[in-house]
Amino acid sequence: MSDGNQGGSKLKVVGQRPVRPDGVDKVTGRAMFGADFHLPGMLTGRIKRSPHAHARIIRIDTSAAEALAGVKAVATGADFDTGAGGEVEAGEGATAVKEVAANCLAMGKALYQGHAVAAVAATSPEIAAEALDLIEVTYEVLPHVIDVEEAIAANAPVLHDDLFTTGVTPKPAKPSNVAVKTVMGRGDVPGAFAAADVTVEGHYSTAAVHQGYIEPHACVASFGADGQSVVWCSSQGQFLVRALCAKILNMPLSDIKVIPAEIGGGFGGKTTVYLEPVALALSRKCGRPVKIVMSREEVFLASGPTSGAVMDIKLAATEAGKITAAEMTLKYQAGAFPGSPVHLGCMTAFACYDVENLALTGYDVVSNRPKVAAYRAPGAPMAAFAVESAIDDLAKKLGMDPIDIRILNGVRDGMKTVYGATVRSCAFVEMLEQLKAHPHYQTPVAAGQARGVAAGFWFNIGGESSAAVHVDEDGGVTVVSSNPDIGGSRASMAMMAAEVLGLPIEKVRCTVADTTSIGFSGSTGGSRVTFATGMAVCQAAEKVVVDLKRRAAATWECDIANVEWRDGAAVCTDPAKDVKPLSMKALASKSAKTGGPIASEVSINAQGAAAGYGAHICDLQIDRETGRTTVVRYTAAQDVGRAIHPSYVEGQLQGGAAQGVGWALNEEYVYGPKGTLDNASFLDYRMPVASDLPMIDTILVETKPNPRHPFGAKGVGEVPIVPPLAAVANAVSQIVGKRMTSLPLSPARVLAAMEEK
Amino acid sequence: MSGVDYLSPTTIAEAVKALGQAGGGARLMAGGTDLLVQMRGGRAKPQTVIDIKRIPGLMDxxxxxxxxxxxxxxxxxxxxxxxxxxxxxxxxxxxxxxxxxxxxxxxxxxxxxxxxxxxxxxxxxxxxxxxxxxxxxxxxxxxxxxxxxxxxxxxxxxxxxxxxxxxxxxPPRPAKSGDAYLRLIPRTEMDIAVVGAGVSLTFDASGTCMAARVSVGAVAPTALLVEGAGMALVGSKLDEGALAKMDAAVAAACKPISDKRGTAEYRTKIACVLARRAALIARERAGA
Amino acid sequence: MSRVRISTIVNGEPVEFLGGGGQSLLDALRDELRLTGSKEGCGTGDCGACSVVVDGRLVCSCLMLAPEAEGKRIETIEGMQEGSELHPLQRQFLEHAALQCGFCTPGLLVASKALLDRNPDPSETEVRYWLAGNMCRCTGYDKVVRAVLDAAAELRQERPR
Structure with missing residues (x-):
């Protein structure tokens, strides 16, 4: 293994699999999640939600609720003060403050079933529930629209009177449900299609799916009499929560301290706020701490799923299988407010492939569904479902191996993406070669089964991060991270610090700081934490090393150039000095005499995140009489740069694959004729359970460590949810004998397709 | 839900009395796995919950x-x-x-x-x-x-x-009897049946079906006893002809709805598939 | 308010508390006894994050009323560690990285222990079906299943039958 980073073979901690620093708390029940906090005098907050998919709010009468004994505060959208509004960077894109506020508590209109319209804080859950019933909301029920194509239609009910499609000229004369039209491309698409040896095309759709984190949203907010307030919550970004609360309630940032609780899964769904500004508004009204915890039903009704999508795709190729052109239209549900990840769908759709001529058009479409939130590689899995299905069609038509056709068309370093970036540090082709050589692919497909292959891409990002390294007086180290740890990042932060400092991992602990205890950081999202915050940790640790060397040089009265840091100790390389190495412990214990406490904090805007590429193989079988699919073998390969903690990298691949299999087979939002959600429970929103899945093999491809990261790390969290939709669908399509174009591939849909044939 | 009275009678008479006194405001609870979900979702709002698990004989x-x-x-x-x-x-x-x-x-x-x-x-x-x-x-x-x-x-x-x-x-089980139940769910566990089918069969020494009862679930407002399906099997050795007749009887009895869990057409088809499969398992268990 | 005095044994310790007639055992554990290791992921018995053992039987504490706990023995995640020693399952979960966010972990551990107490040598399939009521959205279950199988092997060595 050769690379420009600190060499793989010399590493002592990075690449090992130590127990995570927060592990014991999590296996003993001591870890404190958002709903686990109890404060003296704490009230229970509850939210009243719209029963209608689309309705004008004529009046909200809270007087009876306010009069109920034990009710301490009632809030509506009128209690928010968003002022000028503006935007806040939310980790996967900017978010409009006024819309976030109107999603937390409706302003004028209820835009989906479950939309919050009012909130109460009371001395017990029972009183809070009773108070909700006493709030009288007068609605004028309006026609609703759920389906994305229907929402685009000329006669559709319009959700927002002030929504005019951007991205088209001239500006439309009338408002519509199309928030944005995105166009991107290059080359001569019609020309390439005219010259093509072979073309394939298809119309694809996917259902809205939920992130499905097991922990419902939860927070406690306590407003102080002088305005200084504290919020405890489960989120992917304490600084984001602070910014949104401050903007929505017109408070100075420095008056709000957000303490990140442990977070019970997010997958992008906790990169916004639903409860925190409401709890804070209630606390501001009554001066007591307020806790709000969503029920699972509320999570499904009112927190972000990701977009369902409708896509049309056409590919042109040569007889040899080289894709020469692609044309694709993507229509994504945004939910009740603009902001689907359709632009990310356009950007990622062909990011794995070198396609000279491209034309992509995306539509961001509002409808009477909950506002979508980021979900793991937002926008990419749906687009990849269409692209990877079409490539499968192409391979079939040309009699090519599905991995070979992807190798032939695969991106390599130096190529240009459709969005302008130059591909670098990319091991897509090497990864496909490793996948092809894997025992899974080398094993013939068992009788009655089929095998699907698909690939996927995610950008991975860097951005603003802070971290501190504190050397304790006994030579141990505390690393302070600025990012909520959603899947084990404290382990990788501690490992990188230990590697730089030359310490065993047991000497390094890592905590996640609140907003007052560390510099600003972007949210945990975009697969950025190990890369960006990890880089800040490394830099902070390196500064500590420099400081330690300086102190050793001063002690030995030698030039700092003659001090090296080796295995956790300063070593003098001046042959004239006969001194023993000074260990971390020795230096730490004498810090008062060498310049005071040893600590360093680094805040950076990390650049140089390298994109991630994955490819999965899925073997499955179908009960031909019932249409039920069983996944029997699954392998996920990914270009990971370098795995800091391989177990947690494997875990990302396995977890992403499982979510993708759920998306492909059974997960969907089911709406009734009144625009209400029929399956707002874990019983009927069918996420995979343990008995639904086989073991998930992983291949971590580490041939191209990212040269822009001290240890070669790339983001790994998002890529693995991109390939599974098509990997599953490609296998199902083989057994069915026709292309399956709509997800989920439920038993009834598969059986109907088999019978139609 | 704290306003709910919880009673745990230890005799049937006591439970019957409590149920009568509550005048419709009480719900009986065994395992509670449906009742508590309904109470939490606001679909059941009993004033009294009568837990019958402490009554001798109800738990054995x-x-x-x-x-x-x-x-x-x-x-x-x-x-x-x-x-x-x-x-x-x-x-x-x-x-x-x-x-x-x-x-x-x-x-x-x-x-x-x-x-x-x-x-x-x-x-x-x-x-x-x-x-x-x-x-x-x-x-x-x-x-x-x-x-x-x-x-x-x-x-x-x-x-x-x-x-x-x-x-x-x-009832007592004659020799050469077997039963089976199958259901269709999209996952492997945790779902409500899209369709279910139960079959109980008794055979004679020659392997001819002497008695058969076939019941299907989730294909009508209640679980159904499909007498015609049982009759189709009686006197047969579960040959293709008999099974086809059973299919026809099951299909005729199904009056399903289309909902989030499945379409009416799919349910009817699957009811036949499952009844057939269950019948064959029941026969195997009967040793016929 | 019909609050009733409930006497029970939680993790071996006799405990008395006032619970509501319609309050779930989960809410009582969390809100009255402040044993917040048991989690609510759904409140409808579908996710298993609230798993506890009552008189030797694995149940969802969200699907049991607090007054039903009268006179029963309840075991929660907080009682799994023996003194300052982690249970082999807890240790194997850590060594296998069988948790990411850790929210479902207490329920998975309680359920896994109930399995191994009953069946010291389960197959992979038995583990998967036993744990089907414990949803995990992070791990894809692979490392969870491996951790349980390895803990089973370890326990069999420790306590040969």
Whole structure:
């Protein structure tokens, strides 16, 4: 293994699999999640939600609720003060403050079933529930629209009177449900299609799916009499929560301290706020701490799923299988407010492939569904479902191996993406070669089964991060991270610090700081934490090393150039000095005499995140009489740069694959004729359970460590949810004998397709 | 929900009395795996919950009259651990054990499954196929009623307001008998049946079917006893012709709805598939 | 308010508390006894994050009323560690990285222990079906299943039958 980073073979901690620093708390029940906090005098907050998919709010009468004994505060959208509004960077894109506020508590209109319209804080859950019933909301029920194509239609009910499609000229004369039209491309698409040896095309759709984190949203907010307030919550970004609360309630940032609780899964769904500004508004009204915890039903009704999508795709190729052109239209549900990840769908759709001529058009479409939130590689899995299905069609038509056709068309370093970036540090082709050589692919497909292959891409990002390294007086180290740890990042932060400092991992602990205890950081999202915050940790640790060397040089009265840091100790390389190495412990214990406490904090805007590429193989079988699919073998390969903690990298691949299999087979939002959600429970929103899945093999491809990261790390969290939709669908399509174009591939849909044939 | 009164009577008479006194404001609770979900979702708002699990006889399995009497509140886990019951009525036990997770099995009972009055209850088609009888008791005394007569429509039962389901009576099992229950769910576990089918068969020494009961669930407002389907098998060796006749009878009996769990057309098709498969398993178990 | 005095044994310790007639055992554990290791992921018995053992039976504490706990023995995640020693399952979960966010972990551990107490040598399939009521959205279950199988092997060595 050769690379420009600190060499793989010399590493002592990075690449090992130590127990995570927060592990014991999590296996003993001591870890404190958002709903686990109890404060003296704490009230229970509850939210009243719209029963209608689309309705004008004529009046909200809270007087009876306010009069109920034990009710301490009632809030509506009128209690928010968003002022000028503006935007806040939310980790996967900017978010409009006024819309976030109107999603937390409706302003004028209820835009989906479950939309919050009012909130109460009371001395017990029972009183809070009773108070909700006493709030009288007068609605004028309006026609609703759920389906994305229907929402685009000329006669559709319009959700927002002030929504005019951007991205088209001239500006439309009338408002519509199309928030944005995105166009991107290059080359001569019609020309390439005219010259093509072979073309394939298809119309694809996917259902809205939920992130499905097991922990419902939860927070406690306590407003102080002088305005200084504290919020405890489960989120992917304490600084984001602070910014949104401050903007929505017109408070100075420095008056709000957000303490990140442990977070019970997010997958992008906790990169916004639903409860925190409401709890804070209630606390501001009554001066007591307020806790709000969503029920699972509320999570499904009112927190972000990701977009369902409708896509049309056409590919042109040569007889040899080289894709020469692609044309694709993507229509994504945004939910009740603009902001689907359709632009990310356009950007990622062909990011794995070198396609000279491209034309992509995306539509961001509002409808009477909950506002979508980021979900793991937002926008990419749906687009990849269409692209990877079409490539499968192409391979079939040309009699090519599905991995070979992807190798032939695969991106390599130096190529240009459709969005302008130059591909670098990319091991897509090497990864496909490793996948092809894997025992899974080398094993013939068992009788009655089929095998699907698909690939996927995610950008991975860097951005603003802070971290501190504190050397304790006994030579141990505390690393302070600025990012909520959603899947084990404290382990990788501690490992990188230990590697730089030359310490065993047991000497390094890592905590996640609140907003007052560390510099600003972007949210945990975009697969950025190990890369960006990890880089800040490394830099902070390196500064500590420099400081330690300086102190050793001063002690030995030698030039700092003659001090090296080796295995956790300063070593003098001046042959004239006969001194023993000074260990971390020795230096730490004498810090008062060498310049005071040893600590360093680094805040950076990390650049140089390298994109991630994955490819999965899925073997499955179908009960031909019932249409039920069983996944029997699954392998996920990914270009990971370098795995800091391989177990947690494997875990990302396995977890992403499982979510993708759920998306492909059974997960969907089911709406009734009144625009209400029929399956707002874990019983009927069918996420995979343990008995639904086989073991998930992983291949971590580490041939191209990212040269822009001290240890070669790339983001790994998002890529693995991109390939599974098509990997599953490609296998199902083989057994069915026709292309399956709509997800989920439920038993009834598969059986109907088999019978139609 | 803290405003709810919780009662745990230790005799049937006490429970019947409490139920009568509550005048419709009470709900009986066995395992509670449906009731608590309904209470939490606001679909049930009882003033009183009467827990029947402390009443002697409601939580056990007794051999009686050559058959079995199963206390109505006996959990699925206990049924699954009863070797003799499992040997005599594997279909009933497997149906009961399909309800929910391991955790739910620790609580959920046959009585609760029936009295929740859902057309998709897993154990009900198996009990109907077995010709199981309910023992109920109320202020007017004790009576017995076939399982298929208990549900009237989704959420509605034929029991009087103060009647309590005490136990199920399973008949003696002749030689060369077998039963089976199958359901279709999209996942492997944790779902409500899209369709369920229970079959109980008895054969003679030559392998000819002497008695057959076929019941299907989730394809009509209540679980159905499809008499025509049983008749199609009687006198046959479960040859293709007999099975085809059973299919036709099952399909004719199905009156399903289309909902989030499945379309009407799909349900009808699958009811036939499952009834056939269950019949073949039942035959194998019968050793015929 | 119909609050009733409930006497029970939680993790071996006798405990008395006032619970509501319609309060779930989960809410009582969390809000009255402040044993917040048991989690609410759904409140409807579908996710298993609230798993506890009552008189030797694995149940969802969200699907049991607090007053039903009267006179029963309840075991929660807080009682799994023996003194300052982690249970082999807890250790194997850590060594296998069988948790990411850790929210479902207490329920998975309680359920896994109930399995191994009953069946010291389960197959992979038995583990998967036993744990089907414990949803995990992070791990894809692979490392969870491996951790349980390895803990089973370890326990079999420790306590040969």
């Amino acid at each position: 399995i007794r051999a009686e009259g050559g058959g079995f009497v199963i206390g109505a509140a006996t959990s699925g886990a206990v049924l699954g651990e009863h070797a003799a019951l499992r040997k005599a009525w594997p279909g009933i036990v497997e149906a009961a054990n399909l309800i929910g997770s391991t955790q739910v099995q620790g609580r959920a009972s046959l009585g609760g499954n029936l009295c929740n009055a859902s057309p998709a209850a897993d154990s009900v088609p198996a009990l109907i196929a077995a010709a199981a009888v309910c023992i109920v008791e109320g202020s007017n005394g004790r009576r017995e009623i076939p399982v298929e007569k208990v549900q009237i429509s989704p959420g509605k039962m034929s029991l009087a307001p103060d009647e309590i389901l005490i136990a199920f009576r399973l």
